[in-house]
Amino acid sequence: NAGVMQNPRHLVRRRGQEARLRCSPMKGHSHVYWYRQLPEEGLKFMVYLQKENIIDESGMPKERFSAEFPKEGPSILRIQQVVRGDSAAYFCASSPGNGANYGYTFGSGTRLTVV
């Protein structure tokens, strides 16, 4: 089991471009969480998804950000028209989602730099 895979590890985008961050959950995990860590700040929840459903997007900026977790394939966090303030580390975590008091498994993160 390869664990939670995030790619790319590093992503550089110019202002105004689109950024696509991918997260493949652990085998058997159907729940995905995205977090963002801005420089000198803690992790902040962005969105919680199950297959084909967005369950909680209360942490997502209202504009330019979107997330999906299709029936097949990885979860995608998409940032349109990136700005310098989007530069951060984006972490994905997955869980089996059975409602128990578990901790979930994290990916290595994608470090986005907007130039």
Added chain:
Amino acid sequence: AQRVTQPEKLLSVFKGAPVELKCNYSYSGSPELFWYVQYSRQRLQLLLRHISRESIKGFTADLNKGETSFHLKKPFAQEEDSAMYYCALSGGAGNNRKLIWGLGTSLAVNP
């Protein structure tokens, strides 16, 4: 408001000394609390969860509801304990396990 506070950004101790990483929380309800650790160049990984009342790598953490604290303790620190430690609180409902995080404490264990 739900909040996790780790007052120390950096904690430096000598090998063999006791260590305590502080975590206080604010939460209306029954909290679920976790400690995560990130070693250099590795991914975040779960260290402890209060519900399990376990000891991992010599670390323990007790939930004190009166003081709203979940401090992480180890009686004798080792150099390999040097890492970033994050306290987190589960703030979602049902199967939603979104976490609210502290800013983290960097622990340096000196030889």
